[in-house]
Amino acid sequence: MNISQLLFNSAETYPSEAFIFFRNQSFSYEAIADQVKRKAVGFREYGIKDRSHVGLMMGNKPEYVIAYFSLLSLGATVIPINPAFKESEITYILNDSEAEAVIADEIAIEAVLKALPPVSTVKTVFSLRKEKNCVSWEDVNGMIQDFFLEDKGKEDPAQIIYTSGTTGKPKGAIITHSNLDWMSHTCAEMSEVTKDDRILVVLPIFHAYAKLQGIWQAVYKGSKVYLEERFVADEILNKIAQKKITIFLGVPTMYTLFLSNPSIKELDFTDLRIAGCGGANLPLDTLEKVNEAMGVQLKEGYGQTESTVMISCFPPGVDRKYGSVGLPLPGIELQVIDPNGREVPAGEVGEIIFRGPNAMSGYYKKEQETSETIRGGWVFTGDLAKRDEQGYLYIVDRKKDMIIRGGYNVYPREIEETLYNHPNIIECAVLGESDPVFGEEIAAYVVTKIDTSTEEIIAFCKQHLAHYKVPRKVYLLDSLPKNATGKILKAPLKNRSFQ
Known part of the structure; x- marks a missing residue:
């Protein structure tokens, strides 16, 4: 199954329902799906095809979603690139991923063009603004009747997501169509998402956390996505209240800034049922203050790039435990082991390893790093944790830290x-x-x-x-x-x- 089929399913089921709200516009599922088909045909005319590697460097905007699903529907492998990256970082990822094309927005295009001279594989650059020697986004526009969905196997790559590189050069984790399919419906089930949910996404959607728990689970259920370009605490708090947002995805820094903003005490967050937190460790003191100020149980989970996005969370109906990141997702096996590979008793610290349908297939072009990380089918996370008697997971630290x-x-x-x-x-x-x-x-x-x-x-x-x-x-x-x-x-x- 080609994972982009999920979008076309929702467009057929909820054609006129709003999918994306951006600035002062809204875009229905049918409108986005039609644009995806037109752009896919257009990209194919410019040489993008099954198994092409294409860099995608944009901020949060509908064009990102359209380009992303267009590439997937062609069978291409998407290489998301942080739009804040500088020339050397872009050069590294394009070279390492062997990208043959890049799609950039109006802001990213300048850095992309400066990064290209040392890159031998890139043949075509698509730009949202008109640029010399680039293909304009407007010119990528085929006929819908010429569209067909490329058939993909479960283990075929859908995207190569680069790690943050905090302990060395970034590595490209290969995420398959099967990984995305399983994680989309699992995230939606764990959050009990419905088509009536309104999800606010201000985190950059090049990142797995925002993409999977923002865009993908919305697509899976036909929910609405409020896409924001930048985080300003006062503006986002007001948007959550005014638009009756039901799911907000944040990181600890955002919640810290929320707490220091006076409007948090004045606004009504009655409709907010999930305030998600990922990407970094959340101090317990911050969690308690957010819960009190916003009247919500802030929802923590645990995951990493290599796990598609998530490994553990608090399932519906399960009591929260402060300091814990919950239980392994259904279908995932998780152990906490000592340096000799033996599972440690409850309460003792060890390294988290896991296996399941969320596990990446490996690092692109890095056999040694892959064999060091995936051993006997288990992914070694490098994260230290302990479990209590009920199996709840408590992150202690990074092994390397x-x-x-x-x-x-x-x-x-x-x-x-x-x-x-x-x-x-x-x-x-x-x-x-x-x-x-x-x-x-x-x-x-x-x-x-x-x-x-x-x-x-x-x-x-x-x-x-x-x-x-x-x-x-x-x-x-x-x-x-x-x-x-x-x-x-x-x-x-x-x-x-x-x-």
Whole structure:
């Protein structure tokens, strides 16, 4: 099955129902499906075909959705590219993915054109604005009667999603048509999505989280999507209230900014039934305050690029447990293991491994990295966690982020949770620095609301943490480096490239 069939199914079932709201316009399922067919025929006339690799670099707009489904319907493999990427990052992904074409919007096109000289595979560039030596988006316009859907097998690649590259060069995770099909209906079932839901998507849809839990589950159920181009806390809060949004997808930074906005106390969020949070760890203090302020049970889950999007969540009818990311999705096997591959008892920390219909097929052109990550059919996540007696999962930290100080294992997330309880701290990141005495020393990078001394922060930690967990170094910054989804990046901090 070609996964884009889901869109055509909804267009047939709900032809006149609104699918996308953007700026002051709305687009029905039938209108979007017709555009997808026209563009698919047009792309084929310019040489895009089954198994073509095509980079897609756009911000949040209907054209992204149209281009994305058009490429999938042709049997092409989509290479989503972060529209904030710079030339060298774009060059790397286009070369690594062996892309033969790129589709860019009015903003991204300049960076794409500058990134192309070292790329030998790209033959055609499609642009939403008229550019020399590019094919204009308006000229990609075939006849609907010439459209046909390319048949695809379950294991055929649908997209190659690049990891964030926080621990090295990004790797392209191959996500299949089967992965997307299974995850679309599973996400919708876990969130009990119906055609009456109104989903607000302001996270960039190049990212798996926004694409799957925003666009795909909406398409699967015929729901409405309110597509926003940028996040401004006051504007988004008002939109949630005014448009009676039922599902909002966010990241911790967004919720932190919501809480500092006065309008959160004045607006009515009665219709909001799901406030999702992904992409990074959410401090418990923030979760509790959001639940109280918005009258919603903020919904956390756990996943990674290699899992299509999600591995665990809180299923319908299951009680939430603060600090937990829920239970494995139905159909997914999950274990927490020690370094020898043995499953650890409840309450003990180990590495998460999983297998199931959400698992990527591998990293593109990277056999060694694939064999290191997928072993015996299990995907080794590199994430440390523990499970309670009922099987609920609690993320402890990234395996590579764990600090070993004087022989003690120290988990940065635990220290970060403590720091977030300080009334003056907005954001923080904890990591290890090389130390001649202890092997590694604990360093905290902190953003505060008001002037707060490093001595005060260290004293606060001493009140709440064992002595070996207390940061000995505290750096006060105006902001922390983040990726497009708001995830704090530790590599620039470790490399001192933030200064």
